[in-house]
Amino acid sequence: MNTVNDAWLQAADQGVLRLITAGSVDDGKSTLIGRLLVDSQGVFADQIAAIQRSKYKRGEDAEPDLALLTDGLEAEREQGITIDVAYRYFATPKRKFIVADTPGHEQYTRNMITGASTAQAAIILIDAHRAKDGQLLTQTKRHSTVAKLLGLRHIVVAVNKMDLVDWDQAVFDRIHEAYRQLAVQLGIEYFQIIPLSALKGENITQVSPHTPWYTGLPLLPLLESLDLREDIQRPARLFVQWVARHGGSSADGFRGYAGQLNGGRIQVGDSVQVWPSAKTAVVTQLFRAGQEQIQVSDGDAVTLVLDRELDISRGDLLTLAHDKVSTSKHFDAQLCWLDEQALNTTRSYWLKQGTRVTQAKVQAVHALRDVHSLQEQEAGGSLSLNDIGRVSLVSRDPLVLDDYQDHSSTGSFILIDPSTNQTVAAGLVQKHA
Numbered sequence: 008m009n010t011v012n013d014a015w016l017q018a019a020d021q022g023v024l025r026l027i028t029a030g031s032v033d034d035g036k037s038t039l040i041g042r043l044l045v046d047s048q049g050v051f052a053d054q055i056a057a058i059q060r061s062k063y064k065r066g067e068d069a070e071p072d073l074a075l076l077t078d079g080l081e082a083e084r085e086q087g088i089t090i091d092v093a094y095r096y097f098a099t100p101k102r103k104f105i106v107a108d109t110p111g112h113e114q115y116t117r118n119m120i121t122g123a124s125t126a127q128a129a130i131i132l133i134d135a136h137r138a139k140d141g142q143l144l145t146q147t148k149r150h151s152t153v154a155k156l157l158g159l160r161h162i163v164v165a166v167n168k169m170d171l172v173d174w175d176q177a178v179f180d181r182i183h184e185a186y187r188q189l190a191v192q193l194g195i196e197y198f199q200i201i202p203l204s205a206l207k208g209e210n211i212t213q214v215s216p217h218t219p220w221y222t223g224l225p226l227l228p229l230l231e232s233l234d235l236r237e238d239i240q241r242p243a244r245l246f247v248q249w250v251a252r253h254g255g256s257s258a259d260g261f262r263g264y265a266g267q268l269n270g271g272r273i274q275v276g277d278s279v280q281v282w283p284s285a286k287t288a289v290v291t292q293l294f295r296a297g298q299e300q301i302q303v304s305d306g307d308a309v310t311l312v313l314d315r316e317l318d319i320s321r322g323d324l325l326t327l328a329h330d331k332v333s334t335s336k337h338f339d340a341q342l343c344w345l346d347e348q349a350l351n352t353t354r355s356y357w358l359k360q361g362t363r364v365t366q367a368k369v370q371a372v373h374a375l376r377d378v379h380s381l382q383e384q385e386a387g388g389s390l391s392l393n394d395i396g397r398v399s400l401v402s403r404d405p406l407v408l409d410d411y412q413d414h415s416s417t418g419s420f421i422l423i424d425p426s427t428n429q430t431v432a433a434g435l436v437q438k439h440a
Contacts, residue, residue, distance in 0.1 A: 022235045026161075027107040027123050029154065030132035031146035035167040037093075039132065039205035040108050043227065044097050046212045101231040120153055120343060120433050124419070128161035128233060129154045130226075133182055135202070136171040141181035143189060151186075152376065152395065155193045156341055156435055158412055161233050162190075164200040165226065170207055174217040201226055241305070242330040243271030244407075244416045246361030247323045251310050263294065263310035264319055266362070269416035271327065273311070274302040278328035281319055282407050287328045288313035322363035324407050324417070334405040339437045341411075342369070342398045344390035346424065346431035352388065356431065357423040358402055361416060366403040369422075373397045390432070397437070411435040 028036035093108040107126065123129065131151055137144065154162055164186050172178045179202045190198055202218050203210035203226060209217060212227045224232065251263040273279070273290060280287050292312035293300045303309045311325065326332050344350055350369060358367035374383040376395045383397065390396050411418030422432040 023103045023105060024128060024230060024233060024235060025105045025107075025126045026128040026130060026230070027109050027126045028130045028132060029109055029123070029150035031134070031137075031144040034132035034134045034147075035205045036130075036132050037108050039130070039165065039167065040095055040106055042205045042208055042211055043104075043106070044095060046208060046227065099227065099231060104230065120157075120345070123153060123157050123159065124433070126157075126159055127235065128163065128230070129159045130163045130165050131186075132165045132167050133186070135166050135169045135178055135182065138166075138182050138185070139172055139175075139178045141185040143182075143185050148189060149393070151189060151195070152193055153343065155195050156343075156395070156411075158415065162195060162198040163226070163229065164198055165205075166200060166202045167205055169202045169217070170204040170209065174202070174215075176218075176220045179221075199223065199229060201229065241270030241414055243273055243305075243325075243327050244269045244361075244409075244414060245273075245309070245311070245325040246363060246416070247319060247321055247325065248362050249321055250319065261292065261312045262316070263292075263312045264323075264325065265308070265310045266325075268303055268305060268307050268309055270305050270414060272302055272304045273309070273327065275300075279311070279313070279325050280328040280330075280332070281317055282324040282326065282332065282334065283405055284318065284323075286317050288315050288317055290314075322361075324361065324363065326407070332407055333409075334407050336402050336405050337399070338402075338406075338408050339373075339397065339399050340420075340434040341437060342390060342396055342422075342432050342434045344392060344394045344396070344432050346429060347392050348424075348431070349392075350390040350432070355403075355425070357425055358400075358406075358420050359423060360406060360420040363406070365406070367400050367422065370399045370401055373399065398434075400434075408436050410437060 028039060030036055095106050095108065097104050097106070107123075109123070129150075131147060131154070133143065133147055138147075151162070164183075166179055166182050169175075169179065183200050186198070186200065189195075201210055201223060202221055203215070205211070209215035210221070210225045212225055214221075214225055223229070245264075245266045245268050247264045248266045251265050252261075273293065275290055275293055277290050278287055279290060290311055291314045293303050294310040294312075295303055295307050300309075350372070352369050352372070355366045355368050358365050372386040372388055372390060374397045375386045375390070376397075377384050386396055390398075407417050409417040418436040420434045420436070421430050422434065423429065424431050
């Protein structure tokens with residue numbers, strides 16, 4: 008099997024879907040991705056042969072253990088669990104896919120958030136056998152909460168291992184109703200749900216004969232059909248990653264400012280504003296992939312050349328001058344705590360927003376979200392590992408802030424422990440003064 012590169016190239020202009028798999032331990036996330044890779048011809052014959060020879064198996068079935076296609080760490084294969092985020096790439100004639108296999112264990116929730124932070128869609132897996140009475144597991148609730156907080160546009164619920172419950176429609180209906188109630192509580196307006204078996208390849212690429220009562224699309228055609236069009240009305244935001252100097256003092260030399268454009272469009276002739284200085288300049292040249300452009304759009308990695316020299320460095324933010332921009336040192340956020348050492352509200356942390364780094368303190372913890380009841384409860388003044396809380400922060404320097412739902416690039420941040428350089432929290436701006 009050697010068509011993976013051809014398929015990737017054929018789908019080059021059809022859009023890229025970035026997605027994650029999430030759910031509890033043993034729901035079948037790695038197996039599902041392995042099945043997608045195999046059924047889309049995204050693996051080579053020697054890779055299949057290698058996992059057939061592997062000493063690690065998650066079952067006694069004669070079928071190859073497809074989870075081994077994503078679980079590459081020795082510890083993962085030995086324990087039969089996913090520990091780190093594994094990214095895999097595959098393509099169909101209609102679309103390219105970048106899929107993150109994220110851990111299900113509560114201990115590795117931070118890894119799931121890492122994978123979800125750049126995703127457009129989430130596949131929430133549910134083990135039909137374990138949830139046959141309609142009771143969802145805690146990690147299913149936690150991961151659905153994170154998917155909602157991160158604003159993932161598409162949520163697909165995959166009710167896996169339906170073969171273990173004899174493809175019983177009543178079991179599927181109970182799980183569907185349980186997740187519908189969860190979605191209402193979380194404010195998830197729309198989701199799609201599919202009965203399937205990743206191990207057997209049922210309802211993955213073709214409609215399964217075992218589910219005549221299911222009228223929707225199989226998983227892969229559904230993923231191919233998801234609308235990836237972004238809202239171009241979002242204002243342009245570009246964090247400077249580095250200052251590019253070309254040609255030195257020669258006549259054709261220039262100084263450019265490189266970064267990824269998030270939202271909107273920028274054209275040659277546009278007036279841009281630099282933050283935090285608030286100085287303005289006009290764009291005279293634009294480059295993408297080394298080629299000069301007249302216009303660049305959301306998602307492009309670009310270099311801008313301006314009509315005058317300004318003091319611009321890594322971490323500065325460029326916006327269109329006519330866009331309304333709000334800066335503040337004080338703001339509220341939803342904070343997911345990722346460190347085993349609890350939040351200390353008396354100390355400062357590094358706050359990283361895009362490429363900008365400053366100091367910040369959590370002034371108050373207002374409420375915690377109970378992942379069982381999904382309601383906010385009174386906070387004890389701190390956050391522990393995997394806690395999600397509503398907090399108030401103050402930063403040393405003013406920041407350009409947007410509500411996360413309006414603009415993820417200036418509405419999200421991480422906190423870093425200055426003594427260990429560990430990422431201790433991921434934050435989503437809710438409002439700002």
